[in-house]
Amino acid sequence: MNRFIIQGMKMIHSNYKSSPLPIGIEVFGVDLKRQLDQVTVERIKEDVTKHRLVVFRNQGVVDGHRQVEISKWFGEIDNVSYAKHPMSPNIDIFRVSNDPVQGCTGVGITGWHIDGTFRSEPYSHSIYHMVSVAKSGGDTMFIPLTQVVESFSPEQREFLNHVWMLSDRCSHLCHPLIYPHPLTGRPTMCFHQGMTSGFVRDYDPTSGKLDLLNEEENKSVISAIQSAIESVTVYSHKWLETGDFILSDNLAVGHRAGSIPSSVETAGLRILHRVTVAGKTSPCKNTLQKQDCCY
Structure with missing residues (x-):
């Protein structure tokens, strides 16, 4: 029988506990392998929006x-054709490994980014599950994008508010570098340090004309972003247990993969399963919908 406690005006499962992390929270008392009551599901979804990152350990x-x-608690799944691997247990799971026989290799190592910048609507959430933990290396690092934006100087912020990133994928999509998060309204970023061909000034989607920044301006954008990232808190998640499970607001946190030796004999086998949830809105300069957040 489920047991609930009253917290404010909401009923929360009595086993649901959390503690803060440098970014986000770790939740205890929940077995994700089992079907959860809707109250607990809604609490988890709310916490992902409020805290950006929700970590569950020891899930098996x-x-x-x-x-x-x-x-699917967060929306429809968006699986990409290039991210298929024959060892994946599900067509919607992107299987990542340091062994090419076991999964896709070299993923997430080209720099800080959010997932799906090559989509007109970048992924809303990324869900990670560690199936096999390496003996050394292989951390996943996260940064808070609102704090990155707030770290820019007033002059940088004024300039970067007019900058759009240009994806290097075949679609060559343009997204505003800084824009309000579609749920919280807090400033966030659409960026990918490894999949950007350049930057554009005051892009007008209706005309499609590109006013490309020159080389010096591009360098100043890259430098400003990197300096801001280096000034904020980085949460480096050490995958200590097979079964660690992370729910992330992909639009609120940037991430990158830490280094891991490619030799399975040296580092041990690492297998990570990732699912990405389709975005619901294109990054834009205006937003109307806002929900509470704790950052």
Whole structure:
């Protein structure tokens, strides 16, 4: 039988506890392998929006169907054609490994980014599950994008408010570098240090004309972003247990993969399952919908 406690005006499962992390929270008392009551599901979803990152440890191996089922709490799944691997347990799971036989290699190492900048609507959430932990290396690092934006000087912020990133993928999509988060309204960033061909000034989607920044201006944008990133808190998640499970607001946190030796004999086998949730809105300079957040 489920047991609940009253917290404010809401009923919360009595086992649901959390503690703060440098970015986000760690939740205890929840077994993600089991079906959860709707009250607990809604609490988890609210906490992802409020805290940006929600970590569950010691979950054991959550099968592929269940990971996809959990991911659908946040919306429809967006799986990309290039991210298929024959060892993936589900068509919607992007399987990453340091062994090419076991999964896709070299993922997330080209710099800080959010997922899906090549989409007109970047992914809203990314859901990570560690199936096999390496003996050394392999951390996943996260940064708070609102704090990155707030670290720019007034002059930099004024300049960067007029800058759009240009994806280097075949779509060559343009997204505003700084824009309000579609749920919280807090300033955030659409960027990818490894998948950007350049930057554009005051892009007008109706005309499609590109006023490309010159080389010196591009360098100043890259430098400003990197300096701001270096000034904020970085949460480096050490995957200590097979079964660690992370729910992330992809639009509120940037991330990158830490280094890991490619030799399985040296580092041990690392297998990570990732599911991405389709975005619901294109990054834009105005937003009307706002929800509470704690940052």
